[in-house]
Amino acid sequence: MVKNNLLFLFAALLMFVSVQSQSVEISGIVTAGGDVENIHVINKTSNKFTTTNQLGGFKIQAKVLDTIVFSSVQYKLKAIVVSFTNIEEHRLTVKLIENVNVLDQVVIGKVLTGQLDSDINNSDAVAPINFYDVGIPGFKGKPKTQNERRLYEADHGKYVSIGLGVGLNLNKILNKISGRTKKLKERVKLESNDVLINKIKADLSENFFITYPLEESLHTDFFYFCSDDEHFVKRCKGKSDIEIFEFLAEMMAEYKRNLEGIKD
Numbered sequence: 001m002v003k004n005n006l007l008f009l010f011a012a013l014l015m016f017v018s019v020q021s022q023s024v025e026i027s028g029i030v031t032a033g034g035d036v037e038n039i040h041v042i043n044k045t046s047n048k049f050t051t052t053n054q055l056g057g058f059k060i061q062a063k064v065l066d067t068i069v070f071s072s073v074q075y076k077l078k079a080i081v082v083s084f085t086n087i088e089e090h091r092l093t094v095k096l097i098e099n100v101n102v103l104d105q106v107v108i109g110k111v112l113t114g115q116l117d118s119d120i121n122n123s124d125a126v127a128p129i130n131f132y133d134v135g136i137p138g139f140k141g142k143p144k145t146q147n148e149r150r151l152y153e154a155d156h157g158k159y160v161s162i163g164l165g166v167g168l169n170l171n172k173i174l175n176k177i178s179g180r181t182k183k184l185k186e187r188v189k190l191e192s193n194d195v196l197i198n199k200i201k202a203d204l205s206e207n208f209f210i211t212y213p214l215e216e217s218l219h220t221d222f223f224y225f226c227s228d229d230e231h232f233v234k235r236c237k238g239k240s241d242i243e244i245f246e247f248l249a250e251m252m253a254e255y256k257r258n259l260e261g262i263k264d
Contacts, residue, residue: 023063028092030056039072040207197227226251
């Protein structure tokens, strides 16, 4: 009898170890009171990352006792520890709670009802005059930065006729010879890179450092390290969160190798 019990316990232990070490693809669904698309799903244990689709669905590799974190701006952060049942059923359902900052009600000035016609009449706001109001054409594109304006001025100008129907743009030629145009192009590029890396920091910083911990004092240095990479724009501009996350992960490995080299 004792022998049979020992055999049963041994078999159960083997089964426990086998299931615990088994990594499977879990099909999950996120439910919430609002939009459930593009919620970040991070397996903090294995450093796997994905996002939800329009219906809140996702697929991710996981094993028993892995910690999966669900993160989004509009919902509270939630961490789930994968259970035996999740592994056996290959399923995981998560309900997220809306992240609402409640403030004390304060009424200032006139009360607005939410009805457009009523609120316009009950508001003291005055629409600013624009070029449509006075019947003149106006620029409707994205305003240029100071460096972009300088580059435009350096690379343009009037053509001066030198005869036989040939003209020269002396302003453009002189700026190119002096190297001013090249310097301005480099400034515009750096400026554009700064805008892109700052957007990435705002969108992915919190989730990325959950998966790839790094001393907080080095966070800014790491992002500058990424933006200096020759493939930064190609790998990140106009790309999805997952593609950018993969690039950051590759750069983190290189960044840590550099840190180790400095210590040595």
